[in-house]
Amino acid sequence: MNFCNQCGETVTHIIPENDNRLRFVCCSCKFIHYQNPNIVAGVLPLIVDSDGVEKVLMCRRAIQPRHGFWTLPAGFMENDETLEEAATRESIEEANLKLGKLRLYMVTSLDYISQVYMMFIGQADNDFSPGIESLETRLFTESEIPWDQLAFPVIKDTLQNYFSDRSELVSQNTQSNQSLGKLSVTDMNSFPVHNSSIRR
């Protein structure tokens, strides 16, 4: 940052009085420009395919960074929208996907890039196509996930948590005499909420 966004004069990088961090401070109007983490809102979309199997929808990135790698619909939250609106908007932009009800699933702090990921689980109909930011959109079972071609560590964590939680829930359901594999998106309220961090 070189210039003050309040008055246009130059800024200096100093620790203001009664503070303990370097900040950009205007040399003229003394405005302190605080910089805070960005929020990324996204979703792990669950879709039952034509064979009745529940799968995860993923997108292959058509944009940098990590062009060509697989991700879940997610992106920076805009001003004047809620978290759910941001996740919903990103799903439309990246996969032309209309989500139903969303449930918060994972909150992950990435201190090294000053971002917080807020990932939901959401259900959607089997109706999607690549949006402008995607090269390809596809449904995956756990064994089909391209684990070595995932765009970001937080996407890997989200998927690993999901398949681990799902397997546990299926096993609980099986113990209560429900048939294996019948766990459907209607059970997404059974999933726990994860709070974690990824540090460099």
Ligand code: ZN
């Ligand atoms: Zn100023």
